[in-house]
Amino acid sequence: MDRLPRSGALAAAGLAAMCVLTACSGDGPAPDDAPAAGRRTGQSAPPTGDGQDTGTPGPGVAALDGTWTSTSDGSPVVLSVTSGKVALVADQHVCQGEVKDTGEVTLTLKCLDGNTDRTKGAVESVDGDKLVVSWGAGAEDTLARTDPDKLPTGPPEAPSA
DSSP states (O other), rough: OOOOOHHHHHHHHHHHHHHHHHTTOOOOOTTTTTTTTTOOOTBBBSSOSSSSSOOBBBBHHHOOOOEEEEETTTTEEEEEEEEEEEEEEEEEEEEEEEEEEEESSEEEEETTTTTOOTEEEEEEEEOOOOEEEETTTTTEEEEEEOOOGOEEOOOOOOOOO
């Protein structure tokens, strides 16, 4: 089976991540583990060190908003975060879930095909342009913030014969 060229694969992964994020923001029924009424996912539940609950997402969650890309064993990895929701496309797996900040920023995902390689992640560091995530299954991804305007928007081109 022919593989897409790297830019085509990245385009396909970026489009899939955007589609997953769009589905995440739908107005469908809340899952059984949805937060209590009046609270959005990603809001900090415990009070801050001074005893005051800020009622806003933790700084770690907000720092992740955007699109992050990398490669892993030659395959593109695209991670998109918007308002505490996360979508991941990696190794032909499409996953979605939530970002939580309970003192440690974590990613909890469920892959559409049941894959578990990148379902539990801990954010090791984020500095604005670089994100490092350690996954429970042993992988570690170092991703770079990507300007969404620079991601390919059309379908990938077929390789020439």
